[in-house]
Amino acid sequence: DAGITQSPRYKITETGRQVTLMCHQTWSHSYMFWYRQDLGHGLRLIYYSAAADITDKGEVPDGYVVSRSKTENFPLTLESATRSQTSVYFCASSEGRRSYEQYFGPGTRLTVT
Amino acid sequence: GNSVTQMEGPVTLSEEAFLTINCTYTATGYPSLFWYVQYPGEGLQLLLKATKADDKGSNKGFEATYRKETTSFHLEKGSVQVSDSAVYFCALRSTGGGNKLTFGTGTQLKVEL
Numbered sequence: 001d002a003g004i005t006q007s008p009r010y011k012i013t014e015t016g017r018q019v020t021l022m023c024h025q026t027w028s029h030s031y032m033f034w035y036r037q038d039l040g041h042g043l044r045l046i047y048y049s050a051a052a053d054i055t056d057k058g059e060v061p062d063g064y065v066v067s068r069s070k071t072e073n074f075p076l077t078l079e080s081a082t083r084s085q086t087s088v089y090f091c092a093s094s095e096g097r098r099s100y101e102q103y104f105g106p107g108t109r110l111t112v113t
Numbered sequence: 114g115n116s117v118t119q120m121e122g123p124v125t126l127s128e129e130a131f132l133t134i135n136c137t138y139t140a141t142g143y144p145s146l147f148w149y150v151q152y153p154g155e156g157l158q159l160l161l162k163a164t165k166a167d168d169k170g171s172n173k174g175f176e177a178t179y180r181k182e183t184t185s186f187h188l189e190k191g192s193v194q195v196s197d198s199a200v201y202f203c204a205l206r207s208t209g210g211g212n213k214l215t216f217g218t219g220t221q222l223k224v225e226l
Contacts, residue, residue, distance in 0.1 A: 031212045042202060042218035043157075050212070058213070090156055096212050100145065104156030 003027075006091050006105040013081050014113055021076045021108050023091030031094040032074040033102065034058075034066065036087040043090065049074055050096070081112045115140045117203050119217035126193055126224050134188040134220045136177075136203035144205040146170075146179055146186040147214065151200040160188075160201070193224045 004025040013019050023032065030051050035043040035058075045058030047066040055066050063085060065077045078085055088109050092102040120135040138144065145164045149157040161170030166181035175190045186203060203217040 033213075035216075040218060043216040045213060048213060092157075094212050100206055100212055101159050101162070102157075102212075102214060104158070106154075106156050 004091060004093055004103055004105040006089075006108050008108060009106065010109050012111045012113060015082060016080050019078045019081050019110065021078075021089055021091075021110070023074045023076070023105060025072055025074075025091075025093040025103075027093060027095070027103075028071055029093035029103075030071070030096040031102075032068065033092040033094070034064070034074070034076045035090045035092065036060065036085075037090060037107075038087050046076065046089075078110075081110075083112050086110060086112045115144070115205060115207050115215040117205055117215055117217035119201075119203050119220050122200075122219075122221040124220060124222050126222070128195055128224055128226055129192045130224075132188070132190040132193045132197075132222065134201055134203075134222070136186045136188065136217060138184050138186065138203070138205050140184075140205055140207045140215075142208035143181075144207045146177070147204040147206070148175070148177055148186070148188050149202040149204060149216075151202065151219070153199070157202060193222070195224045195226060198222055198224045 007022045033048045034046040049055045049068045091105040094102045116139045147162045148160040150160045151157045161172040163170040163179035169178045177188045200219045202219045204214045
């Protein structure tokens with residue numbers, strides 16, 4: 001099906017482990033985003049990308065790494081997971097020229113023990 | 114910097130009641146304003162938007178008017194249904210801010226029979 005998908009949907013990992021969250025969109029949107037959602041904070045932008053091979057930091061980038069070698073994929077890596085990174089992570093995409101509307105994936109619930 | 118302030122929830126209403134969720138913003142220039150809705154277990158979906166002062170966005174019986182003089186974008190619905198139970202996020206995209214959105218903390222709405 002066309003759209004934006006995230007995997008895994010649920011993940012439990014231990015402190016110090018590396019974790020990669022995947023995001024894939026089928027619209028060839030230029031822009032892609034990673035947010036984290038925490039109670040009392042709403043959504044906070046971690047990283048975003050305006051095109052393949054172009055990424056930039058958002059509001060809360062520390063502890064995260066992104067890459068975008070292909071337009072349709074935007075993986076988010078936690079290099080050494082910490083308990084404070086327990087959260088729900090949302091990926092989003094946007095066409096970016098004619099429309100700035102962001103389309104969100106279903107989210108990944110990550111628990112770091 | 115940009116910021117969005119929403120009323121805290123949860124807001125609990127009876128079916129067919131009138132809904133108002135307040136949203137005010139701080140931004141330079143002339144931002145575009147959005148309301149997103151998040152149903153349980155899902156990602157965010159765009160509910161409505163307004164791109165300039167005095168514009169009214171509307172969708173599914175919800176409305177919000179872009180008031181520059183009061184820097185507000187309050188969400189209203191005349192008669193809520195149980196199916197409207199969700200979390201509602203106000204957001205802005207500032208001029209010159211690329212394609213990034215700044216979100217409020219979200220307001221949970223519960224509608225009871």
